Amino acid sequence: MDCPSLLPRLLRFALVAASGVLLLLPHPWVILPAAAQPPGPVNRLDPGTKPAATAAEFFRAGRRHFMQKRYEAALTQFQKAYQLEPRDFLLFNIAVCYERLEKPAEAIAHYRRYLRRVPAEATTIEPRLRELQQQLEPCRIRIEAGLPGSDVWVDGRFAGTLPLKHPIWGSPGSEVTIRVLKAGYHPYQTSLRATAGTSVQLTISQVPQDAPETRPAPIVTILSAPVAPADVPLVDLRGEPLQTRSSRLAVTLGVAGAILITGGLALGAFAWWKSGQTDPLPSWEWERRDELARDSRRAAWGADAMILSGAALMAAFAWLYP
Numbered sequence: 001m002d003c004p005s006l007l008p009r010l011l012r013f014a015l016v017a018a019s020g021v022l023l024l025l026p027h028p029w030v031i032l033p034a035a036a037q038p039p040g041p042v043n044r045l046d047p048g049t050k051p052a053a054t055a056a057e058f059f060r061a062g063r064r065h066f067m068q069k070r071y072e073a074a075l076t077q078f079q080k081a082y083q084l085e086p087r088d089f090l091l092f093n094i095a096v097c098y099e100r101l102e103k104p105a106e107a108i109a110h111y112r113r114y115l116r117r118v119p120a121e122a123t124t125i126e127p128r129l130r131e132l133q134q135q136l137e138p139c140r141i142r143i144e145a146g147l148p149g150s151d152v153w154v155d156g157r158f159a160g161t162l163p164l165k166h167p168i169w170g171s172p173g174s175e176v177t178i179r180v181l182k183a184g185y186h187p188y189q190t191s192l193r194a195t196a197g198t199s200v201q202l203t204i205s206q207v208p209q210d211a212p213e214t215r216p217a218p219i220v221t222i223l224s225a226p227v228a229p230a231d232v233p234l235v236d237l238r239g240e241p242l243q244t245r246s247s248r249l250a251v252t253l254g255v256a257g258a259i260l261i262t263g264g265l266a267l268g269a270f271a272w273w274k275s276g277q278t279d280p281l282p283s284w285e286w287e288r289r290d291e292l293a294r295d296s297r298r299a300a301w302g303a304d305a306m307i308l309s310g311a312a313l314m315a316a317f318a319w320l321y322p
Helices: 002-026 055-067 071-084 086-101 102-116 119-134 238-274 284-318
Strands: 139-146 151-154 157-161 169-170 175-181 190-194 199-205 219-224
Touching: 002 139, 055 071, 055 086, 071 086, 086 102, 086 119, 139 175, 169 175, 175 284, 190 199
Parallel strands: 139 199
Antiparallel strands: 139 169, 151 157, 151 175, 175 190, 199 219
16 A cells, blocks of 8 residues: 555544544533433533532542541531432432431431332341341339339439339430439439440449448449340442443543544654655655655644544543542
8 A cells, every 4th residue: 555645544534533532522512402411400500600519529529528437527418419319329328427427316217218219228228227226225224222212313303212113214325313312311323324225223222311421333233235236347338320420431531532642653653654764765856755754744743633632531531530
């Protein structure tokens, strides 16, 4: 094949490839049909106004905060993402954040909402619900060895006289203050930290008023406690589907950029080879030398254009890829 006829074909191929890639890129003057519009609300912004963050951006920010154990900040970002795009897996992520923040009631509510939408996850979610439900069960406290007829006050409220017919109930994680009063005896007071799902026996001793007042420590006996969960890591976050669209576009741009850069390098090598063809020619073949020089310059310009276009696409790939 004659080299002068090959160069225009290569140039035309490079221009067509670059034009095709540019047509694939989103342009501000292109209006998509309704079916091709991305999901989520469309914010109409005035010129010069910074565009609002997308659900994917909120999701990525939430995931970064979560990996850094900033669960409150992660929860806020996932909630913002859910407001823009109510995806099922965002409910799961919100529930996990509430679980890490030790808010079992909120975690249970969001796990159940997620399970209603994704029943196939029952084998993963139901064990978490059972463990969280145990964290909501109150603590049961029974008083033993107190003097009959003594008044029992719990957190400033009268609870009855000894012996109590019913246990004292304490909210999980709360500080329960118990005060026992009887005429002729020093008041007895103690505080206990209520542990969810635990049954506790409190053995007290009351000191007569004619004896020196002492504050004997109560004897606390745990009658029953919930079985501790297995030492396994909590379920991980969900959410890769939010990044599918941007990832596909980034990969497409990266592949196109690599092809253009490779083609530009090949075309540059061809230009260098063309320029070297002028050296062995005698001086009187100046027309042939000029023709080879023109072909070399055109190939070099085409190589520069392809390499620059490929570099721009690779930069877009690096910016878009999560």
